[in-house]
Amino acid sequence: MSYQNRTDIDKYKPLLADYLLKYHNIRSLRKPFNCLNPNHNDNHPSMSYSGRYNICKCFACGATYDLFGLIGIDYNIDSFPEQIEIAKSLYPNINTDYQKEFYVIERNDNNYKTIDFTNYYQKCKKNIFKTNYLENRKIDKSLLEKYNVGYDENKEMIIFPINKNSYFARGVNSDLKLKSKGTSYLWNEELLKDSDNNIIYVTESIIDSLSLETINKDVKTVALNGVSNYKRLIKIVKEFNYKGLLVLAFDKDKTGLYYQILVDKELTDINVDSFSCSLINNFDDNCKDLNNALMENREKLEKNFEYINLNLEKNIEKKEEKRKEELEL
Ligand SMILES: [Zn+2]
Structure with missing residues (x-):
């Protein structure tokens, strides 16, 4: 040695x-x-x-x-x-x-071979009609088309393609969740490249993100695919030099709240504006996440979202005006 x-x-x-x-x-x-x-x-x-x-x-x-x-x-x-x-x-x-210090381990090294899942996605997409899982969860059908969501009959899992080398899957008859090997990409990670997306909602799961998109088709939303994957968010925000506002809308449970504080702090440390909010505070205790809320009372969730989003937009406008005034002076 x-x-x-x-x-x-x-x-x-x-x-x-x-x-x-x-x-x-x-x-x-x-x-x-x-x-x-x-x-x-x-x-x-x-x-x-x-x-x-x-x-x-x-x-x-x-x-x-x-x-x-x-x-x-x-x-x-x-x-x-x-x-x-x-x-x-x-x-x-x-x-x-x-x-x-934090660091994201990405096993995109020699030990891991990148796989192209394009054909697999196409096959799964053709079978999406064989499950009503997402329909039961009140997810807008047009989003399945938009994101090429599919169904793997053998695994009994919904397949959410993240990019051609990576997907996220969840069981329709179990709580099973699965992620393809390699880098743990965020859902909609590309949105962070563009600071013109001045408000991006960060959720814990793809289903939560799709729930938001169901109530507002213009919302920009990124999902962590598990809160502990927040390190990827920090890394990407830094890498893309994202300058907009990140709205943290994690689950209404102990873990969600814990990570909301943690992520908020880490974003502040790297000078990224973030805002922690609960879109489901006025729902009952059994309602833990955005999809629960969508299933329970869509209108209530819509109202909450509109209220918060409008206020955030106003705030951003005010800040912008202030910045311009300062520039003119
Ligand atoms: Zn043992």
């Missing part, structure tokens, strides 16, 4: 705690959590973390991991040098303040 590797190991090993909290959503390292060994179906939390040895260990199956071992499992990589590389990319600023 080279000297360099040895120093790297010592440096990164203590990040296991951060990695468990951040990437495995473990809330507390003081008590056991479900075993992370994929071959151990752990129903009683059996794995515990040792800060002294920088490992986590399962007392039921015996599996023991340090940071690199765990990365190996999560990224399906056996090679130790590659595990170190991943650790480095996850914590690029380890020498300064790694906790403030």
Whole structure:
């Protein structure tokens, strides 16, 4: 083992705690959590973390991991040098303040072959009439055409093409969600390229985005495909230098609220205007997301949206005028 590797190991090993909290959503390292060994179906939390040895260990199956071992499992990589590389990319600023830094891992590397799904999409699109899942969810039919939404009969899943190499799928008879391998693109990510789209609504799921588009065909909306994918949003906003306003309309539950605050803060840190809102505050407690709201009371949702959107537009206009006045002075 080279000297360099040895120093790297010592440096990164203590990040296991951060990695468990951040990437495995473990809330507390003081008590056991479900075993992370994929071959151990752990129903009683059996794995515990040792800060002294920088490992986590399962007392039921015996599996023991340090940071690199765990990365190996999560990224399906056996090679130790590659595990170190991943650790480095996850914590690029380890020498300064790694906790403030975020980084998106994109496995568009040699290990992953990009697949063109165009034919698959066409086949699925022809079968979309075989399910009434989206109709039951009150999604406007014209949007299925617009986005080439399809149905995979074998998987019993709706297929939402994101681009020719990436799609998102959800089960019609189960809660199953699936994403094609590779980069975790956002739904409608391209909209962020154009700052003339001065208001873009960010939702948690494609169904939420389609629900908004159902009530207002002009709305611009991007979906994260899972809140934890917000890092992709931050990355893209930076990359495209998006200058408009992002309206965060996440689910009305603990996770949604938590991420709404987190994302709002990260956007502020990079000088992107954002606004957290709930379009469904005046719906009852069972109504957790935009699609629930659409199904429950379309008119109410429309009213909420119009009210908020109008006010945001007014605010933007005011700001614009102010900016112009300042320029003239
Ligand atoms: Zn175990």
